[in-house]
Amino acid sequence: MKTPITFISALLAAGLAWQTAAAAPQSARVRVSESHYTLANLQGDMEAEITFGRDVAARILGQLKLLDAPEVNQYLNLVGNAVALHGNRPEITFRFALVQSDTINAYAAPGGYIFVTTGAFALMQDESELAAVLAHEVAHINQRHIVEALHIRGSDDAPEAGLARLVGGATDTARVAFTQAVDKAVEILFEAGLQQADEFEADRLGLVSATLAGYDPEALPRYLSRLEKIQDAKTAVLYKTHPPLAERQRAIAAMLDNEGLRRLPGASGLSRFNDMKGKLPQ
Amino acid sequence: MGSSVNNPFFTARRLILALAGILLLPGVLAAAEQPLYVQSQQAAMLAEARADAAVIAQLARGDAVQLLDSNPSWHKVRKGEQEGWVFRYFLAAHPPLQQAAPALADDVDRDHARRRASAVVTAGATRGLTQQERERAHQQGVADYNALTRMEDTVVDSAQVQLFIQAGIPQ
Numbered sequence A: 001m002k003t004p005i006t007f008i009s010a011l012l013a014a015g016l017a018w019q020t021a022a023a024a025p026q027s028a029r030v031r032v033s034e035s036h037y038t039l040a041n042l043q044g045d046m047e048a049e050i051t052f053g054r055d056v057a058a059r060i061l062g063q064l065k066l067l068d069a070p071e072v073n074q075y076l077n078l079v080g081n082a083v084a085l086h087g088n089r090p091e092i093t094f095r096f097a098l099v100q101s102d103t104i105n106a107y108a109a110p111g112g113y114i115f116v117t118t119g120a121f122a123l124m125q126d127e128s129e130l131a132a133v134l135a136h137e138v139a140h141i142n143q144r145h146i147v148e149a150l151h152i153r154g155s156d157d158a159p160e161a162g163l164a165r166l167v168g169g170a171t172d173t174a175r176v177a178f179t180q181a182v183d184k185a186v187e188i189l190f191e192a193g194l195q196q197a198d199e200f201e202a203d204r205l206g207l208v209s210a211t212l213a214g215y216d217p218e219a220l221p222r223y224l225s226r227l228e229k230i231q232d233a234k235t236a237v238l239y240k241t242h243p244p245l246a247e248r249q250r251a252i253a254a255m256l257d258n259e260g261l262r263r264l265p266g267a268s269g270l271s272r273f274n275d276m277k278g279k280l281p282q
Numbered sequence B: 001m002g003s004s005v006n007n008p009f010f011t012a013r014r015l016i017l018a019l020a021g022i023l024l025l026p027g028v029l030a031a032a033e034q035p036l037y038v039q040s041q042q043a044a045m046l047a048e049a050r051a052d053a054a055v056i057a058q059l060a061r062g063d064a065v066q067l068l069d070s071n072p073s074w075h076k077v078r079k080g081e082q083e084g085w086v087f088r089y090f091l092a093a094h095p096p097l098q099q100a101a102p103a104l105a106d107d108v109d110r111d112h113a114r115r116r117a118s119a120v121v122t123a124g125a126t127r128g129l130t131q132q133e134r135e136r137a138h139q140q141g142v143a144d145y146n147a148l149t150r151m152e153d154t155v156v157d158s159a160q161v162q163l164f165i166q167a168g169i170p171q
Helices: A002-022 A039-063 A070-084 A118-123 A127-142 A143-148 A159-168 A172-192 A196-212 A219-228 A233-241 A244-257 A268-279 B008-033 B111-125 B131-139 B143-155 B158-168
Strands: A095-100 A107-108 A113-117 B033-037 B043-046 B054-061 B064-070 B072-078 B081-086
Touching: A039 A107, A039 A113, A039 A143, A039 A159, A039 A172, A039 B131, A039 B143, A070 A095, A070 A118, A070 A127, A070 A196, A070 A268, A070 B158, A095 A118, A095 B143, A107 A118, A107 A127, A107 A172, A113 A118, A113 A127, A118 A219, A127 A196, A127 A219, A127 A268, A143 A196, A159 A172, A172 A233, A196 A219, A196 A244, A219 A244, B054 B081, B131 B143
Parallel strands: A095 A113
Antiparallel strands: A107 A113, B033 B064, B043 B054, B043 B081, B064 B072, B072 B081
Protein backbone atom coordinates (compact mmCIF):
# COMPACT_ATOMS: atom_id res chain seq x y z
CA MET A 1 0.00 0.00 0.00
CA LYS A 2 3.03 2.26 -0.05
CA THR A 3 2.30 3.63 -3.51
CA PRO A 4 -1.35 4.57 -2.88
CA ILE A 5 -0.40 6.25 0.43
CA THR A 6 2.31 8.26 -1.29
CA PHE A 7 -0.14 9.13 -4.02
CA ILE A 8 -2.78 10.14 -1.48
CA SER A 9 -0.23 12.38 0.25
CA ALA A 10 0.69 13.97 -3.05
CA LEU A 11 -2.97 14.40 -3.87
CA LEU A 12 -3.60 16.00 -0.49
CA ALA A 13 -0.77 18.45 -1.08
CA ALA A 14 -1.93 19.21 -4.61
CA GLY A 15 -5.50 19.61 -3.47
CA LEU A 16 -4.58 22.01 -0.70
CA ALA A 17 -2.33 23.97 -3.05
CA TRP A 18 -5.14 24.21 -5.59
CA GLN A 19 -7.61 25.39 -2.97
CA THR A 20 -5.14 27.99 -1.75
CA ALA A 21 -4.51 29.22 -5.28
CA ALA A 22 -8.19 29.27 -6.09
CA ALA A 23 -9.00 31.23 -2.95
CA ALA A 24 -6.08 33.62 -3.42
CA PRO A 25 -6.92 37.22 -4.21
CA GLN A 26 -6.23 38.87 -7.53
CA SER A 27 -3.28 40.60 -5.94
CA ALA A 28 -1.41 40.06 -2.72
CA ARG A 29 -2.91 43.30 -1.52
CA VAL A 30 -6.46 42.04 -1.54
CA ARG A 31 -7.05 39.49 1.16
CA VAL A 32 -10.74 39.53 1.78
CA SER A 33 -11.25 36.22 0.00
CA GLU A 34 -9.12 34.50 2.63
CA SER A 35 -11.38 32.95 5.20
CA HIS A 36 -9.76 34.54 8.26
CA TYR A 37 -9.71 38.05 6.78
CA THR A 38 -12.91 40.06 6.85
CA LEU A 39 -14.16 43.39 5.57
CA ALA A 40 -13.77 44.72 9.12
CA ASN A 41 -10.07 43.79 8.97
CA LEU A 42 -9.70 45.68 5.70
CA GLN A 43 -11.55 48.65 7.18
CA GLY A 44 -9.21 48.62 10.19
CA ASP A 45 -6.13 48.42 7.95
CA MET A 46 -7.38 51.40 5.97
CA GLU A 47 -7.95 53.47 9.11
CA ALA A 48 -4.44 52.60 10.30
CA GLU A 49 -3.12 53.72 6.93
CA ILE A 50 -4.84 57.11 7.37
CA THR A 51 -3.51 57.55 10.91
CA PHE A 52 -0.01 56.74 9.66
CA GLY A 53 -0.44 58.95 6.58
CA ARG A 54 -1.44 61.97 8.70
CA ASP A 55 1.86 61.87 10.54
CA VAL A 56 3.80 61.44 7.28
CA ALA A 57 1.83 64.37 5.80
CA ALA A 58 2.61 66.55 8.83
CA ARG A 59 6.30 65.73 8.34
CA ILE A 60 6.11 66.70 4.66
CA LEU A 61 4.51 70.00 5.71
CA GLY A 62 7.35 70.44 8.19
CA GLN A 63 9.74 70.50 5.22
CA LEU A 64 7.58 72.18 2.58
CA LYS A 65 5.39 75.11 3.60
CA LEU A 66 1.70 74.90 2.69
CA LEU A 67 0.84 77.62 0.17
CA ASP A 68 -1.70 80.04 1.62
CA ALA A 69 -3.99 80.08 -1.41
CA PRO A 70 -7.37 78.59 -0.41
CA GLU A 71 -9.00 79.06 -3.81
CA VAL A 72 -6.16 77.35 -5.68
CA ASN A 73 -6.02 74.52 -3.15
CA GLN A 74 -9.79 74.10 -3.51
CA TYR A 75 -9.24 73.84 -7.27
CA LEU A 76 -6.55 71.19 -6.77
CA ASN A 77 -9.01 69.21 -4.65
CA LEU A 78 -11.68 69.39 -7.36
CA VAL A 79 -9.30 68.20 -10.11
CA GLY A 80 -7.75 65.53 -7.88
CA ASN A 81 -11.05 64.14 -6.71
CA ALA A 82 -12.38 64.09 -10.28
CA VAL A 83 -9.57 61.72 -11.29
CA ALA A 84 -9.72 59.75 -8.01
CA LEU A 85 -13.30 58.74 -8.86
CA HIS A 86 -11.68 56.58 -11.57
CA GLY A 87 -9.64 54.47 -9.18
CA ASN A 88 -9.97 51.57 -6.78
CA ARG A 89 -10.07 53.19 -3.32
CA PRO A 90 -13.46 54.91 -2.81
CA GLU A 91 -12.90 54.62 0.94
CA ILE A 92 -10.08 57.18 0.88
CA THR A 93 -10.76 60.90 1.31
CA PHE A 94 -8.16 62.43 -0.98
CA ARG A 95 -6.72 65.82 0.00
CA PHE A 96 -4.53 67.92 -2.27
CA ALA A 97 -2.41 70.99 -1.59
CA LEU A 98 0.23 73.20 -3.15
CA VAL A 99 3.47 73.49 -1.18
CA GLN A 100 6.07 76.20 -1.61
CA SER A 101 9.17 74.95 -3.37
CA ASP A 102 10.95 75.79 -6.62
CA THR A 103 11.78 72.11 -7.03
CA ILE A 104 9.55 70.27 -9.50
CA ASN A 105 7.91 67.35 -7.77
CA ALA A 106 4.78 65.90 -6.19
CA TYR A 107 4.41 63.69 -3.12
CA ALA A 108 1.83 61.21 -1.92
CA ALA A 109 1.53 60.14 1.71
CA PRO A 110 -0.52 57.06 2.60
CA GLY A 111 -4.16 57.61 3.45
CA GLY A 112 -4.86 60.23 0.78
CA TYR A 113 -2.53 63.22 1.36
CA ILE A 114 -1.09 64.61 -1.90
CA PHE A 115 1.23 67.59 -2.37
CA VAL A 116 2.33 69.43 -5.51
CA THR A 117 5.20 71.92 -5.40
CA THR A 118 4.68 75.42 -6.75
CA GLY A 119 7.62 74.65 -9.08
CA ALA A 120 5.71 71.74 -10.65
CA PHE A 121 2.51 73.81 -10.87
CA ALA A 122 4.40 76.57 -12.66
CA LEU A 123 5.66 74.08 -15.26
CA MET A 124 2.16 72.81 -16.06
CA GLN A 125 0.37 74.46 -18.96
CA ASP A 126 -3.21 73.28 -18.52
CA GLU A 127 -5.58 71.41 -16.22
CA SER A 128 -5.08 68.08 -17.99
CA GLU A 129 -1.38 68.14 -17.03
CA LEU A 130 -2.30 68.87 -13.41
CA ALA A 131 -4.83 66.01 -13.56
CA ALA A 132 -2.15 63.66 -14.95
CA VAL A 133 0.27 64.44 -12.11
CA LEU A 134 -2.45 64.14 -9.45
CA ALA A 135 -3.68 60.85 -10.93
CA HIS A 136 -0.11 59.48 -10.76
CA GLU A 137 0.04 60.36 -7.05
CA VAL A 138 -3.45 58.95 -6.39
CA ALA A 139 -2.28 55.67 -7.95
CA HIS A 140 0.67 55.52 -5.52
CA ILE A 141 -1.79 55.76 -2.63
CA ASN A 142 -4.33 53.38 -4.17
CA GLN A 143 -1.65 50.74 -4.70
CA ARG A 144 -0.21 51.33 -1.20
CA HIS A 145 3.29 51.72 -2.63
CA ILE A 146 4.76 53.41 0.46
CA VAL A 147 3.15 50.92 2.84
CA GLU A 148 4.54 48.07 0.75
CA ALA A 149 8.00 49.67 0.69
CA LEU A 150 8.14 49.81 4.48
CA HIS A 151 8.27 45.99 4.62
CA ILE A 152 6.22 45.79 7.80
CA ARG A 153 4.71 42.37 8.09
CA GLY A 154 1.61 41.52 10.08
CA SER A 155 0.36 38.20 11.33
CA ASP A 156 -0.85 37.23 7.86
CA ASP A 157 2.30 38.50 6.14
CA ALA A 158 0.53 41.54 4.70
CA PRO A 159 2.10 44.99 5.13
CA GLU A 160 -1.24 46.72 5.78
CA ALA A 161 -1.91 44.36 8.69
CA GLY A 162 1.58 45.10 10.02
CA LEU A 163 0.87 48.81 9.87
CA ALA A 164 -2.41 48.31 11.75
CA ARG A 165 -0.50 46.39 14.44
CA LEU A 166 1.98 49.27 14.81
CA VAL A 167 -0.75 51.92 14.95
CA GLY A 168 -2.81 49.95 17.43
CA GLY A 169 0.16 49.04 19.61
CA ALA A 170 0.14 50.62 23.06
CA THR A 171 3.69 49.62 24.00
CA ASP A 172 6.79 51.79 23.77
CA THR A 173 8.21 49.29 21.31
CA ALA A 174 5.23 49.72 18.99
CA ARG A 175 5.48 53.53 19.21
CA VAL A 176 9.22 53.46 18.45
CA ALA A 177 8.54 51.20 15.48
CA PHE A 178 5.74 53.53 14.34
CA THR A 179 8.09 56.55 14.55
CA GLN A 180 10.72 54.66 12.60
CA ALA A 181 8.14 53.78 9.95
CA VAL A 182 7.19 57.47 9.61
CA ASP A 183 10.92 58.36 9.29
CA LYS A 184 11.35 55.67 6.64
CA ALA A 185 8.33 56.88 4.67
CA VAL A 186 9.68 60.44 4.65
CA GLU A 187 13.09 59.15 3.57
CA ILE A 188 11.48 57.23 0.70
CA LEU A 189 9.64 60.36 -0.42
CA PHE A 190 12.56 62.78 -0.26
CA GLU A 191 15.66 60.61 -0.69
CA ALA A 192 15.40 56.98 -1.68
CA GLY A 193 12.34 56.90 -3.90
CA LEU A 194 10.01 53.99 -4.51
CA GLN A 195 10.82 50.96 -6.60
CA GLN A 196 10.96 51.80 -10.30
CA ALA A 197 8.19 49.28 -10.95
CA ASP A 198 5.93 51.29 -8.63
CA GLU A 199 6.60 54.48 -10.59
CA PHE A 200 5.80 52.76 -13.88
CA GLU A 201 2.62 51.37 -12.35
CA ALA A 202 1.61 54.84 -11.10
CA ASP A 203 2.20 56.23 -14.60
CA ARG A 204 0.09 53.46 -16.12
CA LEU A 205 -2.83 53.62 -13.68
CA GLY A 206 -2.72 57.42 -13.50
CA LEU A 207 -2.96 57.58 -17.26
CA VAL A 208 -6.09 55.39 -17.13
CA SER A 209 -7.71 57.48 -14.37
CA ALA A 210 -7.01 60.88 -15.92
CA THR A 211 -8.01 59.80 -19.43
CA LEU A 212 -11.22 58.08 -18.35
CA ALA A 213 -12.03 61.12 -16.20
CA GLY A 214 -12.15 62.98 -19.52
CA TYR A 215 -8.73 64.61 -19.71
CA ASP A 216 -6.37 64.72 -22.68
CA PRO A 217 -4.47 61.37 -22.80
CA GLU A 218 -1.37 63.16 -24.16
CA ALA A 219 -1.12 65.42 -21.10
CA LEU A 220 1.35 63.34 -19.07
CA PRO A 221 3.87 62.79 -21.92
CA ARG A 222 3.58 66.46 -22.82
CA TYR A 223 4.37 67.51 -19.25
CA LEU A 224 7.26 65.02 -18.98
CA SER A 225 8.70 66.28 -22.30
CA ARG A 226 8.87 69.77 -20.83
CA LEU A 227 10.40 68.34 -17.67
CA GLU A 228 13.13 66.55 -19.68
CA LYS A 229 14.53 69.90 -20.75
CA ILE A 230 15.18 70.96 -17.15
CA GLN A 231 18.38 69.47 -15.80
CA ASP A 232 19.24 71.47 -12.70
CA ALA A 233 18.63 71.63 -8.95
CA LYS A 234 14.88 71.97 -9.56
CA THR A 235 14.65 68.42 -10.88
CA ALA A 236 17.51 66.76 -8.97
CA VAL A 237 15.26 65.05 -6.37
CA LEU A 238 12.78 63.95 -8.99
CA TYR A 239 15.50 62.34 -11.12
CA LYS A 240 16.97 60.68 -8.02
CA THR A 241 13.64 59.20 -6.94
CA HIS A 242 12.10 58.28 -10.31
CA PRO A 243 13.09 56.15 -13.33
CA PRO A 244 14.76 57.92 -16.29
CA LEU A 245 12.21 60.07 -18.11
CA ALA A 246 13.01 58.50 -21.48
CA GLU A 247 12.04 55.08 -20.12
CA ARG A 248 8.84 56.46 -18.64
CA GLN A 249 7.97 58.11 -21.94
CA ARG A 250 8.49 54.85 -23.86
CA ALA A 251 6.25 52.94 -21.43
CA ILE A 252 3.57 55.65 -21.57
CA ALA A 253 3.60 55.67 -25.39
CA ALA A 254 3.19 51.89 -25.46
CA MET A 255 0.35 52.10 -22.95
CA LEU A 256 -1.48 54.79 -24.93
CA ASP A 257 -1.33 52.63 -28.06
CA ASN A 258 -1.82 49.16 -26.61
CA GLU A 259 -4.73 50.03 -24.32
CA GLY A 260 -6.55 52.18 -26.85
CA LEU A 261 -6.26 55.38 -24.80
CA ARG A 262 -4.64 57.65 -27.38
CA ARG A 263 -7.74 58.07 -29.55
CA LEU A 264 -10.09 58.95 -26.70
CA PRO A 265 -11.29 62.56 -26.64
CA GLY A 266 -9.97 64.66 -23.81
CA ALA A 267 -10.28 68.14 -22.35
CA SER A 268 -7.38 70.46 -21.63
CA GLY A 269 -9.16 72.66 -19.09
CA LEU A 270 -6.94 75.49 -20.23
CA SER A 271 -9.10 78.46 -19.35
CA ARG A 272 -9.94 77.60 -15.74
CA PHE A 273 -6.34 76.49 -15.18
CA ASN A 274 -5.12 79.89 -16.35
CA ASP A 275 -7.69 81.56 -14.10
CA MET A 276 -6.23 79.68 -11.12
CA LYS A 277 -2.64 80.49 -12.06
CA GLY A 278 -3.66 84.13 -11.94
CA LYS A 279 -4.84 83.66 -8.35
CA LEU A 280 -1.50 82.43 -7.00
CA PRO A 281 0.07 84.74 -4.41
CA GLN A 282 2.83 86.84 -5.96
CA MET B 1 -10.42 -14.50 -8.59
CA GLY B 2 -11.94 -12.32 -5.81
CA SER B 3 -14.43 -9.46 -6.22
CA SER B 4 -12.97 -6.05 -7.02
CA VAL B 5 -14.95 -4.64 -4.07
CA ASN B 6 -12.75 -6.53 -1.67
CA ASN B 7 -9.53 -5.86 -3.58
CA PRO B 8 -7.27 -3.53 -1.51
CA PHE B 9 -6.12 -1.76 -4.68
CA PHE B 10 -9.68 -0.82 -5.66
CA THR B 11 -10.49 0.24 -2.09
CA ALA B 12 -7.50 2.59 -2.16
CA ARG B 13 -8.56 3.90 -5.56
CA ARG B 14 -12.04 4.69 -4.26
CA LEU B 15 -10.47 6.49 -1.32
CA ILE B 16 -8.27 8.49 -3.67
CA LEU B 17 -11.22 9.47 -5.86
CA ALA B 18 -13.27 10.48 -2.83
CA LEU B 19 -10.41 12.59 -1.51
CA ALA B 20 -9.91 14.15 -4.92
CA GLY B 21 -13.55 15.12 -5.00
CA ILE B 22 -13.48 16.55 -1.50
CA LEU B 23 -10.25 18.47 -2.05
CA LEU B 24 -10.64 19.76 -5.58
CA LEU B 25 -14.34 20.65 -5.76
CA PRO B 26 -14.32 23.57 -3.28
CA GLY B 27 -11.29 25.03 -5.02
CA VAL B 28 -12.96 24.82 -8.40
CA LEU B 29 -16.14 26.36 -7.02
CA ALA B 30 -14.25 29.11 -5.20
CA ALA B 31 -12.36 30.04 -8.35
CA ALA B 32 -15.53 30.05 -10.40
CA GLU B 33 -17.78 31.90 -7.95
CA GLN B 34 -15.54 34.52 -6.35
CA PRO B 35 -17.12 37.81 -7.46
CA LEU B 36 -15.29 41.04 -8.12
CA TYR B 37 -16.78 44.41 -7.17
CA VAL B 38 -16.59 47.72 -9.01
CA GLN B 39 -14.69 50.31 -6.93
CA SER B 40 -14.61 53.25 -9.34
CA GLN B 41 -17.59 55.59 -9.61
CA GLN B 42 -18.41 53.89 -12.89
CA ALA B 43 -16.66 51.41 -15.12
CA ALA B 44 -17.32 50.79 -18.78
CA MET B 45 -17.77 47.16 -19.82
CA LEU B 46 -16.17 47.05 -23.27
CA ALA B 47 -16.41 44.71 -26.25
CA GLU B 48 -12.59 44.35 -26.41
CA ALA B 49 -9.71 44.82 -24.00
CA ARG B 50 -9.11 48.35 -25.29
CA ALA B 51 -10.36 51.66 -23.90
CA ASP B 52 -11.58 52.74 -27.36
CA ALA B 53 -13.69 49.62 -27.90
CA ALA B 54 -17.51 49.70 -28.06
CA VAL B 55 -19.23 50.14 -24.69
CA ILE B 56 -21.49 47.21 -23.83
CA ALA B 57 -22.67 48.53 -20.46
CA GLN B 58 -21.79 51.01 -17.72
CA LEU B 59 -21.18 49.39 -14.36
CA ALA B 60 -21.64 51.35 -11.13
CA ARG B 61 -19.65 51.31 -7.89
CA GLY B 62 -20.52 48.22 -5.86
CA ASP B 63 -21.75 46.15 -8.81
CA ALA B 64 -20.68 42.51 -8.50
CA VAL B 65 -19.32 40.78 -11.59
CA GLN B 66 -18.11 37.28 -12.35
CA LEU B 67 -14.51 36.88 -13.49
CA LEU B 68 -14.15 34.99 -16.78
CA ASP B 69 -10.68 35.79 -18.07
CA SER B 70 -7.78 38.20 -17.50
CA ASN B 71 -4.80 39.84 -19.12
CA PRO B 72 -2.32 42.17 -17.40
CA SER B 73 -4.54 45.28 -17.69
CA TRP B 74 -8.06 43.93 -18.09
CA HIS B 75 -10.55 41.47 -16.63
CA LYS B 76 -13.19 39.84 -18.80
CA VAL B 77 -16.32 39.70 -16.65
CA ARG B 78 -19.97 38.75 -16.75
CA LYS B 79 -22.87 40.64 -15.20
CA GLY B 80 -26.22 39.05 -15.82
CA GLU B 81 -26.40 38.23 -19.49
CA GLN B 82 -23.66 40.68 -20.50
CA GLU B 83 -19.98 39.89 -20.89
CA GLY B 84 -17.15 42.30 -21.58
CA TRP B 85 -13.80 43.76 -20.54
CA VAL B 86 -13.21 46.12 -17.61
CA PHE B 87 -9.94 47.74 -16.50
CA ARG B 88 -8.53 45.67 -13.65
CA TYR B 89 -7.76 48.89 -11.74
CA PHE B 90 -11.47 49.45 -11.18
CA LEU B 91 -12.23 46.05 -9.61
CA ALA B 92 -11.41 44.40 -6.28
CA ALA B 93 -12.28 41.15 -4.54
CA HIS B 94 -14.28 42.95 -1.83
CA PRO B 95 -17.25 45.35 -1.85
CA PRO B 96 -16.34 49.05 -1.57
CA LEU B 97 -15.26 49.96 1.96
CA GLN B 98 -16.81 52.78 3.98
CA GLN B 99 -15.06 56.11 3.71
CA ALA B 100 -13.07 57.05 6.79
CA ALA B 101 -11.88 60.51 7.77
CA PRO B 102 -9.06 61.27 10.18
CA ALA B 103 -10.12 61.41 13.83
CA LEU B 104 -10.88 65.00 14.76
CA ALA B 105 -11.95 66.26 18.14
CA ASP B 106 -15.63 67.32 18.34
CA ASP B 107 -15.09 70.13 20.80
CA VAL B 108 -12.80 72.18 18.63
CA ASP B 109 -13.22 75.93 18.43
CA ARG B 110 -12.86 76.43 14.69
CA ASP B 111 -12.37 80.18 15.10
CA HIS B 112 -9.10 79.74 16.90
CA ALA B 113 -6.59 78.04 14.68
CA ARG B 114 -4.01 77.52 17.43
CA ARG B 115 -6.49 75.81 19.73
CA ARG B 116 -7.90 73.79 16.84
CA ALA B 117 -4.48 72.56 15.77
CA SER B 118 -3.77 71.55 19.32
CA ALA B 119 -7.04 69.60 19.43
CA VAL B 120 -6.17 67.82 16.20
CA VAL B 121 -2.80 66.84 17.59
CA THR B 122 -4.58 65.48 20.64
CA ALA B 123 -7.25 63.63 18.70
CA GLY B 124 -4.73 62.10 16.36
CA ALA B 125 -2.75 60.82 19.31
CA THR B 126 -5.38 58.24 20.16
CA ARG B 127 -3.25 55.80 18.15
CA GLY B 128 0.21 55.77 16.65
CA LEU B 129 2.37 58.52 18.14
CA THR B 130 1.69 59.93 21.59
CA GLN B 131 0.34 63.45 22.00
CA GLN B 132 3.70 64.51 23.43
CA GLU B 133 5.59 63.09 20.45
CA ARG B 134 3.39 65.00 18.01
CA GLU B 135 3.63 68.24 19.97
CA ARG B 136 7.41 67.87 20.23
CA ALA B 137 7.74 67.27 16.47
CA HIS B 138 5.48 70.27 15.83
CA GLN B 139 7.43 72.57 18.18
CA GLN B 140 10.76 71.48 16.70
CA GLY B 141 9.48 72.27 13.19
CA VAL B 142 9.93 68.68 12.07
CA ALA B 143 6.20 68.40 11.46
CA ASP B 144 3.49 71.01 10.94
CA TYR B 145 0.13 69.95 12.34
CA ASN B 146 -1.33 73.45 11.93
CA ALA B 147 -0.76 73.29 8.19
CA LEU B 148 -2.12 69.75 8.14
CA THR B 149 -5.30 71.00 9.80
CA ARG B 150 -5.69 73.76 7.22
CA MET B 151 -5.18 71.18 4.47
CA GLU B 152 -7.86 68.94 5.99
CA ASP B 153 -10.22 71.90 6.26
CA THR B 154 -10.18 72.29 2.48
CA VAL B 155 -13.03 69.93 1.77
CA VAL B 156 -14.85 69.30 -1.47
CA ASP B 157 -17.93 67.12 -1.47
CA SER B 158 -19.04 64.78 -4.22
CA ALA B 159 -21.71 67.22 -5.48
CA GLN B 160 -19.06 69.91 -6.00
CA VAL B 161 -16.84 67.43 -7.84
CA GLN B 162 -19.72 66.40 -10.11
CA LEU B 163 -20.52 70.05 -10.92
CA PHE B 164 -16.85 70.70 -11.61
CA ILE B 165 -16.70 67.72 -14.00
CA GLN B 166 -19.90 68.73 -15.80
CA ALA B 167 -18.64 72.30 -16.21
CA GLY B 168 -15.37 71.48 -17.87
CA ILE B 169 -14.63 67.85 -18.64
CA PRO B 170 -16.47 66.08 -21.49
CA GLN B 171 -17.78 62.64 -20.48
